[in-house]
Amino acid sequence: MAAVQQLLVSPSPAPAPVPSQRIASQSAESGSMDVDSSASNDPVMIDSGLMKGAPQTGDARIVVIVYGQGQDNVVSVFAEVLGKPVKLKQHFKDVDREDEGFVIGLPLGDAKQDVEERDQQLLVAINAHCVDLGMPPDLHLSIHCDYEFLYTQTPFSRRDLARFISFTLGQTSPHSQLMAKSRTFFISTTFPDVHAALPNLDILTVGADAVEIRVDLLREPQGDGAFSDIPSLSYVGQQVMLLRQRTELPIIFTTRCTNENGKFPMDKPDLYYDYLYRAVQWGVEYIDVELWLPEQIRKKLYENRGNSRIMSAFHDFSGTFKWPSQYAQDVFVKSKQYADIVKMIAIINDHNENFELEYFRSKIKAEYPDAPPLSAVNMGEIGQFSRTLNTVFSPITHPLLPIIAAPGQMSTAEINGALALLGQLPKKYFYGISSAAARNIAPRAPFYEKCFNELGLPHQFAVVERQHNNPAGIQAWCNQRDFGGAYLDPGLSYQTIMRHNPWFATLQNGKGPILSEAAQGIGIIDTIVVKPAASGLNATPPSYDGALPPGGQPGLTSNTSLVFDNASWRGILSTLTRDLAPSAYFDRTAVVLALTADDAAPVFFALKALKMSKIYTVGFRTPSTLARNAPPIEQFISMESLQRARSVADNRAPFVIISALGRGKSNIVGMLLRVFGEADPEASSNTKKVFLNLAEAASHQKNDPVAVAEQSGFTAYDAADVAAFTTVESLRLLVGQNVPYSFVRLASGRNLF
Numbered sequence: 001m002a003a004v005q006q007l008l009v010s011p012s013p014a015p016a017p018v019p020s021q022r023i024a025s026q027s028a029e030s031g032s033m034d035v036d037s038s039a040s041n042d043p044v045m046i047d048s049g050l051m052k053g054a055p056q057t058g059d060a061r062i063v064v065i066v067y068g069q070g071q072d073n074v075v076s077v078f079a080e081v082l083g084k085p086v087k088l089k090q091h092f093k094d095v096d097r098e099d100e101g102f103v104i105g106l107p108l109g110d111a112k113q114d115v116e117e118r119d120q121q122l123l124v125a126i127n128a129h130c131v132d133l134g135m136p137p138d139l140h141l142s143i144h145c146d147y148e149f150l151y152t153q154t155p156f157s158r159r160d161l162a163r164f165i166s167f168t169l170g171q172t173s174p175h176s177q178l179m180a181k182s183r184t185f186f187i188s189t190t191f192p193d194v195h196a197a198l199p200n201l202d203i204l205t206v207g208a209d210a211v212e213i214r215v216d217l218l219r220e221p222q223g224d225g226a227f228s229d230i231p232s233l234s235y236v237g238q239q240v241m242l243l244r245q246r247t248e249l250p251i252i253f254t255t256r257c258t259n260e261n262g263k264f265p266m267d268k269p270d271l272y273y274d275y276l277y278r279a280v281q282w283g284v285e286y287i288d289v290e291l292w293l294p295e296q297i298r299k300k301l302y303e304n305r306g307n308s309r310i311m312s313a314f315h316d317f318s319g320t321f322k323w324p325s326q327y328a329q330d331v332f333v334k335s336k337q338y339a340d341i342v343k344m345i346a347i348i349n350d351h352n353e354n355f356e357l358e359y360f361r362s363k364i365k366a367e368y369p370d371a372p373p374l375s376a377v378n379m380g381e382i383g384q385f386s387r388t389l390n391t392v393f394s395p396i397t398h399p400l401l402p403i404i405a406a407p408g409q410m411s412t413a414e415i416n417g418a419l420a421l422l423g424q425l426p427k428k429y430f431y432g433i434s435s436a437a438a439r440n441i442a443p444r445a446p447f448y449e450k451c452f453n454e455l456g457l458p459h460q461f462a463v464v465e466r467q468h469n470n471p472a473g474i475q476a477w478c479n480q481r482d483f484g485g486a487y488l489d490p491g492l493s494y495q496t497i498m499r500h501n502p503w504f505a506t507l508q509n510g511k512g513p514i515l516s517e518a519a520q521g522i523g524i525i526d527t528i529v530v531k532p533a534a535s536g537l538n539a540t541p542p543s544y545d546g547a548l549p550p551g552g553q554p555g556l557t558s559n560t561s562l563v564f565d566n567a568s569w570r571g572i573l574s575t576l577t578r579d580l581a582p583s584a585y586f587d588r589t590a591v592v593l594a595l596t597a598d599d600a601a602p603v604f605f606a607l608k609a610l611k612m613s614k615i616y617t618v619g620f621r622t623p624s625t626l627a628r629n630a631p632p633i634e635q636f637i638s639m640e641s642l643q644r645a646r647s648v649a650d651n652r653a654p655f656v657i658i659s660a661l662g663r664g665k666s667n668i669v670g671m672l673l674r675v676f677g678e679a680d681p682e683a684s685s686n687t688k689k690v691f692l693n694l695a696e697a698a699s700h701q702k703n704d705p706v707a708v709a710e711q712s713g714f715t716a717y718d719a720a721d722v723a724a725f726t727t728v729e730s731l732r733l734l735v736g737q738n739v740p741y742s743f744v745r746l747a748s749g750r751n752l753f
């Protein structure tokens with residue numbers, strides 16, 4: 001306890017992180033650390049635009065779960081994931097305003113009687129069906145509930161439930177995040193049975209931003225060696241469930257018709273509605289809706305799409321389609337009416353028609369600036385060139401797939417290889433600038449190399465060691481003609497980088513590097529992204545007279561700028577929301593233990609994104625600049641303040657404990673875990689508290705914080721979880737490619753499943 005007291009009363013000083021370039025120069029001038037304890041009472045709220053892609057409050061209606069016989073337990077899991085208490089009732093009519101803030105469970109038999117008359121303004125109805133009990137679910141409930149969650153009991157995928165409920169309630173929005181990327185790909189799986197894809201799914205989806213399930217290609221066995229003409233909704237539901245349990249990627253649900261290279265019959269258009277609307281109810285992120293379908297079906301799907309996004313699809317196999325024609329433009333105009341993405345795909349006869357498509361693309365952009373994004377490619381070998389140029393949801397294949405989904409499809413590696421040959425993807429040098437200690441905790445270099453290979457990227461990657469206390473020399477790696485980007489592990493404060501690497505200040509004609517929103521809010525830079533600047537062509541090349549790294553070509557080219565970014569906060573956010581919906585954190589409090597404010601800064605930003613209402617700190621003081629971008633802060637400076645936090649009403653008592661304290665301090669972390677982990681009989685929700693250990697794992701040791709947390713009733717995550725999610729984010733920032741979290745874990749020797 002003496003050690004605790006000592007730590008609590010003697011916080012270590014911390015350099016002030018910098019929330020903006022302007023503030024950066026001010027505090028750099030003053031040179032002093034700005035410690036502000038009053039900031040805790042009067043936090044300055046950040047711009048809403050500051051957290052693009054951050055969780056949203058979403059659907060505020062009462063969540064009602066209809067459960068099957070003997071399945072009332074699933075209601076508690078929903079409640080736990082949402083961070084709400086549970087109530088069991090009988091009928092929809094029993095649910096009223098007093099139930100706001102609860103998750104309500106209704107037994108199937110009773111719920112069925114009045115599901116149609118329910119108050120849709122008040123509640124959102126989810127039919128939870130355990131497929132182990134048999135398929136299909138009760139049809140009446142399937143049709144009339146807002147959503148349907150299909151699950152297996154063993155294994156039960158909590159991650160799938162968290163993702164389903166966060167998405168359907170609008171707390172997460174994968175579409176807006178994907179559309180912010182400069183290039184997106186989706187892999188068209190062509191398996192007759194998703195089971196066949198599962199063993200290779202991690203590797204298959206490297207480079208993909210979404211996975212398409214070609215429902216029309218699924219083959220449902222009939223038992224006598226035959227297959228049904230079209231797979232039943234029961235079969236399709238289970239296939240989607242299986243896929244979703246095994247990938248974190250958004251799913252595209254496609255029922256491709258016989259006329260457009262698919263197998264779905266065209267004689268009953270209503271059948272499409274039944275399948276596609278059910279996919280909306282299953283919480284599938286993207287629904288492919290073919291343009292030939294009657295307008296009333298397309299309109300109805302668009303209007304009832306919930307949080308799913310509609311990809312309008314048009315394929316022309318006639319060989320007479322012409323991109324410069326009025327017809328092509330009419331197709332676009334008709335498509336965009338009920339679409340979030342417009343897909344147009346055609347067979348061409350001449351290579352030049354690829355250029356016509358490019359002209360069409362730019363014309364559409366200019367004439368319909370507010371229209372949904374266009375994804376357009378040509379089929380066949382002759383059309384492959386267009387597949388390298390399309391940037392919105394390019395369909396890709398993989399050598400491990402049984403067949404290609406359309407003539408001319410290419411893999412990500414082939415597309416990148418082609419771009420490299422065409423000079424569109426020049427070889428660049430990427431660096432992992434890390435301290436020896438960081439490299440030991442989570443070696444990222446072999447993984448980067450693996451990804452570059454797998455993605456067919458021509459780049460080269462090298463790890464360079466930074467002396468622990470010497471932040472100088474970073475500029476030497478960046479000021480090279482072929483510099484591609486770098487991650488810094490650990491990150492460094494903006495001020496520190498700028499102070500010790502004066503060359504950065506010369507960028508952009510003296511304006512310095514660009515700071516991303518996250519970097520501004522956090523003040524710690526862990527990713528340096530190269531951005532070709534449109535206006536940079538006339539810029540003066542920045543000069544540099546320092547030593548160059550071996551083999552480096554002097555001088556970052558003048559038409560590029562550098563973006564200082566932060567990927568760690570997203571790693572933290574993704575870890576915290578892997579098994580819980582964001583709402584489990586909304587308005588609750590956290591404890592953050594660290595030796596310096598720098599270590600805590602990305603945590604604060606993530607907790608702000610999770611709309612947490614207060615942070616208690618241990619071990620450091622929070623500079624006002626950092627407090628501005630965080631929930632209100634109170635420092636634990638005595639045992640009394642700790643006791644106070646412990647005795648407040650349940651909702652205000654700390655729900656998350658995040659520690660960046662190293663091994664030497666694990667007894668302090670353990671003490672706090674025991675103090676706050678005790679079960680609270682008054683608890684207003686049954687959600688287990690969360691512990692995140694950002695420090696090096698000290699497993700098999702006495703006082704291992706993760707073990708103590710689990711014994712004290714916490715769900716615990718460690719630095720490796722965050723490192724994997726952070727790597728996903730930094731790859732996305734540095735090379736614009738998505739690599740699934742599960743692949744990162746696999747590549748680092750730990751399988752997630």
Ligand SMILES: O=C1C[C@@](O)(C(=O)O)C[C@@H](O)[C@@H]1O
Nearest residue numbers: 188254313345395405406409
């Ligand atoms: O729409 C498309 C595009 C595609 O037809 C192609 O050309 O790659 C492949 C299909 O699976 C997908 O649904």
